[in-house]
Amino acid sequence: xxxxxxxxxxxxxxxxxxxxxxxxxxxxxxxxxxxxxxxxxxxxxxxxxxxxxxxxxxxxxxxxxxxxxxxxxxxxxxxxxxxxxxxxxxxxxxxxxxxxxxxxxxxxxxxxxxxxxxxxxxxxxxxxxxxxxxxxxxxxxxxxxxxxxxxxxxxxxxxxxxxxxxxxxxxxxxxxxxxxxxxxxxxxxxxxxxxxxxxxxxxxxxxxxxxxxxxxxxxxxxxxxxxxxxxxxxxxxxxxxxxxxxxxxxxxxxxxxxxxxxxxxxxxxxxxxxxxxxxxxxxxxxxxxxxxxxxxxxxxxxxxxxxxxxxxxxxxxxxxxxxxxxxxxxxxxxxxxxxxxxxxxxxxxxxxxxxxxxxxxxxxxxxxx
Amino acid sequence: xxxxxxxxxxxxxxxxxxxxxxxxxxxxxxxxxxxxxxxxxxxxxxxxxxxxxxxxxxxxxxxxxxxxxxxxxxxxxxxxxxxxxxxxxxxxxxxxxxxxxxxxxxx
Numbered sequence: 071x072x073x074x075x076x077x078x079x080x081x082x083x084x085x086x087x088x089x090x091x092x093x094x095x096x097x098x099x100x101x102x103x104x105x106x107x108x109x110x111x112x113x114x115x116x117x118x119x120x121x122x123x124x125x126x127x128x129x130x131x132x133x134x135x136x137x138x139x140x141x142x143x144x145x146x147x148x149x150x151x152x153x154x155x156x157x158x159x160x161x162x163x164x165x166x167x168x169x170x171x172x173x174x175x176x177x178x179x180x181x182x183x184x185x186x187x188x189x190x191x192x193x194x195x196x197x198x199x200x201x202x203x204x205x206x207x208x209x210x211x212x213x214x215x216x217x218x219x220x221x222x223x224x225x226x227x228x229x230x231x232x233x234x235x236x237x238x239x240x241x242x243x244x245x246x247x248x249x250x251x252x253x254x255x256x257x258x259x260x261x262x263x264x265x266x267x268x269x270x271x272x273x274x275x276x277x278x279x280x281x282x283x284x285x286x287x288x289x290x291x292x293x294x295x296x297x298x299x300x301x302x303x304x305x306x307x308x309x310x311x312x313x314x315x316x317x318x319x320x321x322x323x324x325x326x327x328x329x330x331x332x333x334x335x336x337x338x339x340x341x342x343x344x345x346x347x348x349x350x351x352x353x354x355x356x357x358x359x360x361x362x363x364x365x366x367x368x369x370x371x372x373x374x375x376x377x378x379x380x381x382x383x384x385x386x387x388x389x390x391x392x393x394x395x396x397x398x399x400x401x402x403x404x405x406x407x408x409x410x411x412x413x414x415x416x417x418x419x420x421x422x423x424x425x426x427x428x429x430x431x432x433x434x435x436x437x438x439x
Numbered sequence: 440x441x442x443x444x445x446x447x448x449x450x451x452x453x454x455x456x457x458x459x460x461x462x463x464x465x466x467x468x469x470x471x472x473x474x475x476x477x478x479x480x481x482x483x484x485x486x487x488x489x490x491x492x493x494x495x496x497x498x499x500x501x502x503x504x505x506x507x508x509x510x511x512x513x514x515x516x517x518x519x520x521x522x523x524x525x526x527x528x529x530x531x532x533x534x535x536x537x538x539x540x541x542x543x544x545x546x
Contacts, residue, residue: 191443191511191539192466192512193512194511194513194540195512195538196512200495201495201500204493204495205491205493207493208491208493209491255495256495257493257494257495303465305502305510305512310490
């Protein structure tokens, strides 16, 4: 298997603007071409697009709009982890020798049909994501004594981190009090516990070891990959205090890269809701079972940016198909030492965790400089 | 409309069951997800067990487990003070209007 590097990134500002998926992706790719030295259209032999939008034939449309004539082009869709799964497909094409340079772009509009999974009959009349997240929240509170203040700290931390991310939807800090007082959506979830659907796009460029040299002096290697789908129905999560798909994906990713959770310097994890970050900190092995909230609290109190330095989904916004790609772009910038005010000092090992459909599917990537 | 949906609309919760291995196949499907054999449709027991619950405004919603095999979300017509995980519930009403609806009460 050939080594695969991440060699370029491009992003758009996340907004509530009424922009087409094609225009969003075009802007992110334009930014990627501007940011990547020596990159020409002729170099790109794979184009992958990820979105939950109903666009058809999107990768071909994007290729035409950007002057690309790739060997391989198609969409990758798996709800909220479409972005990271696109990157995994691109990795496979390059690692296998089928291609040398792959462009991955993800985008979503604020009104995406991917926001609510109608198919899942086990959710009954409770299709909106606030209901499954309330179940995880209640179960974690019941077992470990997690409090509403613990949840608020995750939101306060990620909103604070987002103030130094020029592409984030949210641009202001929220105090723990403001979060605690924000509108109750259910008994367990408040408005500021939630990530927000928005319009935005991200793009990344992957290359074989030989081609990577042309584009950058600091390639970031994908050294570990784990993917797991346990079902499509939310209630197949039999233990609501953990995310089995994330645990399984993380185990595989750590094994492939031959590292331990304690080796990770910086991570972007899928905080669709505040409870998600707390559970994921445990499932990814950063905190012991039941200790995710104290881990997040410590990050907040010591201003440690290790977890979700760009603000996560809660601070940056959650344009579904773009999210995984934007998470990867952030970790690439962190490991290249180019994250400016968001920089985690001397970061060498990074992790991305992108999940979908009430934690029924997860993707974990390990990146290294 | 599928058999599951039309029966639910008539207030009957039916699920697919494998004709060969007798497994309840949830979510409803045309074939068994263990052995790919054909399925028949049968009523699901209306007795359930409370797995988890929360509340939106004044309405309690929950996850309930039926026959040790099917977990679904539904409304729970009970005061949260009386509730505890593992308590027996009764499925008192179900329906379908494009979206599945299940209503439980404490047994």
